[in-house]
Amino acid sequence: MFRTLIDFGRLVRAALILARYDALIPKEFAPMVPVPVRILGRVSRIGARGKGMRPGQRLAQALAGQGPAYVKFGQLLATRPDIVGFQMAEDLGALQDRMPPFPNDVAKAQIERALNLSTEEAFASFSEPIAAASVAQVHKAQLKDGRWVAVKILRPGIEDKARKEFRAFMLGARIAEWLIRPARRMEPVKFIKTLSDAAAVELDLRIEAGSASEIAENLSEMEGVRVPDVVWDMTSRRVLTIEWIDGVAISDREGLVARGVDQPALAKLVLRTFLQQALHDGFFHADMHQGNMFVDGQGQLVLIDFGIMGRLDEQARRVFAEIIYGFIRRDYHAAAKAHFDAGYVADHYSVEAFATALRSVGEPIFGRDADRLDMSRVLQQLFDVTDVFDMHLRPELVLLQRTMVVVEGVARIIDPQINLWDTAEPTVRDYISERVGPRxxxxxxxxxxxxxxxxxxxxxxxxxxxxxxxxxxxxxxxxxxxxxxxxxxxxxxxxxxxxxxxxxx
Incomplete structure (x- = not known):
């Protein structure tokens, strides 16, 4: 009972901060809630900030001011556009994961407890923090054998803080299910449980190390792609040590030009690297934004930060490939049939009617270059179509679609003229022929x-x-x-x- 009161207090504090930005019961969503909740929302908006901003932008600002667990919550929300919508997911995706660093002596104490070694015993040199985020911060160090490494260290007490914050989120989700009938369809309790589980995985750096190792192995034969090596004897639950690779950020177009990087080729490589992971391996980097990719001195694409990963079973990969290939070939009946065969759409609906609905999504975008195509809007329209046909999306496929939007955006920044369909077609076709076609x-x-x-x-x-x-x-x-x-x-x-x-x- 006492713990519930404490959680309720945390919830009230969070609600007050959200209300300050009109992110508690946004005016845009007021018509969707019962009258008493609508009145509460109207009262909460008195003196609110963020006028002229979208709900997602206001929510991002509100969460940014509440601490690490809330920032992570916002970032995880951004991976579920099926629940919050693509516009809000896009706004939350811009939520800055930058926090003040904790002192170097605290970092060194964390390393000593985690590795049973002092920093002097473990490293020849150890820098001040070079990056600090909501969950961890990173230092550059040199091993005794001369290798340069990046050392990622969890924030002190972050596990306990995240556990308490997610407990408060769960209480809020139960209240939302009780008070707001339309919210029940979104299953907020189940959603918060999913987010909590995902955060727990991210708070064990051994799992991130395992993900980096698995991705490196899967992409080992893909030319032009590189994943840093894990230094296993310097890695534990709270400390991750990984190879340091110098390079230029893929968002730095001037830097890419200075290095002579073929930017159209790089944009295609980014997209095909994602498709290779998702289709052929069934295990993909689900956070492939600009900050997690750069180009090394040899012109290779380098992937880093494997805290958020997605996994697809064979059936999900086959369905995904058949749907994408159907769109590429403008065979909307095949794409529709893939949905029905997988059980995503109930049998009492017409395959032909669903194919026509998919055609309304595909035809306006077919053959367009990236500078004339907004994939987030396309997928939002696709979600609207699936809602009409009462299609229940699997969370892993939604994460996949969200990652596709991020990767598309990155590829478009590198090469605004990229043709996404032409770039994707060879990888998807190869998968189809290997797993579905005559071969x-x-x-x-x-x-x-x-x-x-x-x-x-x-x-x-x-x-x-x-x-x-x-x-x-x-x-x-x-x-x-x-x-x-x-x-x-x-x-x-x-x-x-x-x-x-x-x-x-």
Whole structure:
């Protein structure tokens, strides 16, 4: 009870700050809530700041003033445009993750506790903080063997603070479900639980190290892409040590020109790197914004910061590929059928009607260069279509779509003339041919043929065992001894059964 009162106090404090920016019950959403809540919203807006700003912009400003957990909450909200809408997700995506750094002596104490080594024992040199965010800060250091590394250290007490803040969020979600009927469809309690789980993963830097290692392995054969190596013996739950790579930010167009980087080629590489991860590997960097990519001295694309990752199972990857490929070929019936085959749209709807709805999304954008195409608006329209057909989107696919919007924006900054469809087509086509097309059918047929041959070779043993069982039935009952069961199983598998003494029966 006492803890609930404390959580309620945190919630009231957060509500007052949100109200200061008209982000508690924004005027734009007032018609959607019950009258008592609408009146509360009107009162809360007295003296509010941020006039002339969009709801997402006001919310971003409000969250930025409340501390690390709230900043992270806003960033995680930005990954769920299906819930908050693409405009708000885009506004929250610009939420600056910059916080004052904690002192160097505190950082060194954290390292000593995490690694059982003093910074003097672990490193030849150790810098002041070079970047500080809501969850952690980064230092540049040199190992005793001369290698330069980036050392990421969690903020002191961040785990406990995040746990308390998310507990308050959960209380707010329960209140929202109780008070606001339209909010129930959004399942705020389930949503906060998802965000809390995601934050817990991000607060264990060993998992981030594992993600970096897995992405590096998956992309090892992709030319022009590089992922820093993890220094495992200098990594723990609260400290991540990773290879330092000098480079120029991909947002620095003048720097790219100075290095002679082929910017159209780089933009295509960014997009294809994302598609390679999502389609072929099923594990993708879900935070591929400009700050997490740069170009090294050899002209290679470098990915960093693997705190937010997405994973897709084989079915989700196949459906995603079929939908994208359907749009690329303007085969909207195929794209619609992929939705139905996956069970995303209920059978009582018409495939043809859904295909027509998808055509209304695809035709206005087909063949346009990136400078004439806003993918966030396209996906918002796609979400509107799926809402009409009562389609329930899977969270991992929404995260994938959100990441696509971010990657599209990055590619467009590098090369405003990039043609997204032409760039995506080879990667998607290769996946389709490998997993869905004739090559996949041939591979499956070969596997089926091998299984059929094994069954054919085992048929005599299987027939003999079945005949013996039938004879037992005729003689008054079937008694399956361990040996009989072994013979039947061995016959099905195509092996000769062994006697109890180990000899062939």
């Amino acid at each position: 996949a059918l041939l591979k499956q047929a070969k596997a089926n043929g091998t299984a059929a041959l094994s069954l054919f070779e085992a048929f005599p043993q299987f027939a003999a065992a079945a005949e013996e069982a039938a004879q037992q039935v005729m003689d008054g009952g079937l008694e399956l001894s361990d040996e009989s069961i072994d013979r039947l199983a061995a016959a099905i598998k195509g092996k000769r059964p062994k006697s109890k003494k180990g000899k062939a029966a």
